[in-house]
Amino acid sequence: MKSTPAGRVSRRAFLAGACGLAVAGMAAAPAAAESAIKRLPDGRVAVRVAKVPSLAKVGGAAQLGTVKGTPVAVVRTDTGYEALSLRCPHAGATVQRQSPGWVCPAHGSQFEIDGELVRGPATTSLAEVPSRLRRGVLTVG
């Protein structure tokens, strides 16, 4: 951003910067997802599960970004919804969605969609993150 010689930001530079931020914010998430996934003031995340298309079917998943410093996803299981830490239990890399489950890019550990360990070197499943479903809203963290 351009500053005036007195160290103040010119009006033109301020407006150009503000517009750039707005565009970047809109590109980050579709409007429907923004209204369905909301970060709460205490760091938890509230998910209106019926409004997230990827959670409509068993086996679907929605990545929430970080919740209290941990990368987290919500998955739809045959019994409901489960929140998982996407931090690999082997050495802490963030696992990535690769159908039908999750794969760690660091050393290749594989996990089922519900976090169950399929193949190491990890020796445990992905950790569950506390969550509670109430009136269609899953509160995670």
Ligand code: FES
């Ligand atoms: S950190 Fe994931 S397999 Fe090593």
